[in-house]
Amino acid sequence: MAMTLLGTFISLLITYLVMLFTSEKGLRYEEMQFITSPYRIVFMAGLFVGALGAVMDVAITMSSSIFGLYEKNNNITVKALKASGLEIGKDIMGTMTNILFFAYISGSIPMLILYLKNASPLAFTLSINLSLELARALAGGIGIVLTIPIGLYTTIFFINRKRATK
Amino acid sequence: MNVLMSLAAILLILMIWIGGKKGIRSFFALFFNFGVLLLTIIFMTNPNFNPIIITLIACVVISYINIFYINAVNTTTTTAFFSSIITIVVLLFFIDIVTNNAMIQGFGEEETEELSIFSLYIGVDFVKIGASVIIMSTIGAITDTAVAISSPMREMFKHNPTISKKELFTFGLSIGKDILGTSANTLFFAFFGGYMALLIWFKDLSYSVGEIVNSKIFSAEIITIFCAGIGVGLIIPITSWISAFFLVQPKEKDKTRLHDKKS
Numbered sequence: 001m002a003m004t005l006l007g008t009f010i011s012l013l014i015t016y017l018v019m020l021f022t023s024e025k026g027l028r029y030e031e032m033q034f035i036t037s038p039y040r041i042v043f044m045a046g047l048f049v050g051a052l053g054a055v056m057d058v059a060i061t062m063s064s065s066i067f068g069l070y071e072k073n074n075n076i077t078v079k080a081l082k083a084s085g086l087e088i089g090k091d092i093m094g095t096m097t098n099i100l101f102f103a104y105i106s107g108s109i110p111m112l113i114l115y116l117k118n119a120s121p122l123a124f125t126l127s128i129n130l131s132l133e134l135a136r137a138l139a140g141g142i143g144i145v146l147t148i149p150i151g152l153y154t155t156i157f158f159i160n161r162k163r164a165t166k
Numbered sequence: 167m168n169v170l171m172s173l174a175a176i177l178l179i180l181m182i183w184i185g186g187k188k189g190i191r192s193f194f195a196l197f198f199n200f201g202v203l204l205l206t207i208i209f210m211t212n213p214n215f216n217p218i219i220i221t222l223i224a225c226v227v228i229s230y231i232n233i234f235y236i237n238a239v240n241t242t243t244t245t246a247f248f249s250s251i252i253t254i255v256v257l258l259f260f261i262d263i264v265t266n267n268a269m270i271q272g273f274g275e276e277e278t279e280e281l282s283i284f285s286l287y288i289g290v291d292f293v294k295i296g297a298s299v300i301i302m303s304t305i306g307a308i309t310d311t312a313v314a315i316s317s318p319m320r321e322m323f324k325h326n327p328t329i330s331k332k333e334l335f336t337f338g339l340s341i342g343k344d345i346l347g348t349s350a351n352t353l354f355f356a357f358f359g360g361y362m363a364l365l366i367w368f369k370d371l372s373y374s375v376g377e378i379v380n381s382k383i384f385s386a387e388i389i390t391i392f393c394a395g396i397g398v399g400l401i402i403p404i405t406s407w408i409s410a411f412f413l414v415q416p417k418e419k420d421k422t423r424l425h426d427k428k429s
Binding site: 046092097135136 | 176186191199200228288292299306310313314344353357366
């Protein structure tokens with residue numbers, strides 16, 4: 001729970017800072033659909049919800065597998081836990097970012113085809129249709145990667161506390 | 167530096183920091199996937215090609231990148247690869263029926279405003295494109311689940327080589343149960359994140375429940391989520407069965423060979 005919130009907030013913060021420093025160059029809000037409220041807030045809210053699911057998944061996987069290792073062998077060292085936690089993290093990192101990537105990008109396929117069939121230049125079509133989706137996918141990916149060490153250290157902290165109370 | 171470049175750079179740095187070499191491979195896999203997706207879209211604009219067949223080819227390439235490029239080529243990844251392909255083919259038949267009957271292809275009335283400058287007579291079959299959109303959004307989750315099931319199954323087999331085919335299959339299913347919830351959840355949140363603006367639109371324009379359920383974009387979205395969930399659910403027994411089959415098979419062969427030598 002704590003790590004889900006921490007991971008999501010940090011990824012959101014990074015994205016916000018990046019948007020601030022680059023003055024949102026390259027983001028094309030023109031193509032955002034269904035706007036009834038200020039576009040930037042809507043975009044950030046969508047980014048938040050989208051990242052939340054993936055970060056939650058990673059946090060659950062990390063904590064349950066590390067706790068599983070601890071429960072099987074109560075005397076396992078913190079170093080060994082760290083090593084196998086990182087190994088698990090490496091395994092899920094690539095595929096999780098791909099899930100987000102495909103879930104976001106595939107929705108804009110019909111629009112891309114319509115643009116291309118109406119003889120829009122390829123670079124223009126991509127930048128106007130995909131910039132927001134790519135930003136979402138990348139921000140989600142940052143959240144996923146950050147949650148791996150956060151999840152690892154929080155779980156180890158809880159395991160240490162459990163050991164101390166014993 | 168624009169936003170996307172900076173975000174990509176931050177992602178690359180983080181991936182290298184956490185994952186080392188594997189992190190670099192994961193990062194480049196994202197770009198290869200993007201290239202494959204782009205090529206697929208360009209091929210789809212040609213009305214002479216069947217979009218579903220193009221999607222099938224693209225899915226094979228994407229699974230290849232996701233499974234063999236990020237991980238190494240071994241028995242685990244091979245079984246994961248074949249299970250993904252089988253699941254995608256089965257799912258494609260199912261989705262084809264769904265999209266033919268659900269009328270969710272094309273664009274909803276909420277989207278038409280901005281389309282007025284475009285010609286809609288472009289000669290591309292949007293029913294089939296609707297099917298490929300659904301498949302494309304599921305493929306990431308399918309390959310992920312396939313790898314996530316087959317790799318612990320191999321570990322299990324390594325630790326207990328005497329395990330029977332049936333026990334290994336049930337073990338695969340039990341891992342699958344854990345993954346099913348979280349993967350479906352990830353997809354669910356990703357879609358709702360992408361369509362946050364639509365939900366706010368529904369609320370601000372005070373749509374009734376009936377109007378929301380019947381609006382094309384919303385129902386298309388829900389059908390995509392369900393199909394993605396079905397895909398993730400379907401791959402669990404398929405991967406478990408194929409992994410159990412492949413893992414237990416060679417052992418029996420070894421046994422018979424030993425037998426032959428003895429006799």
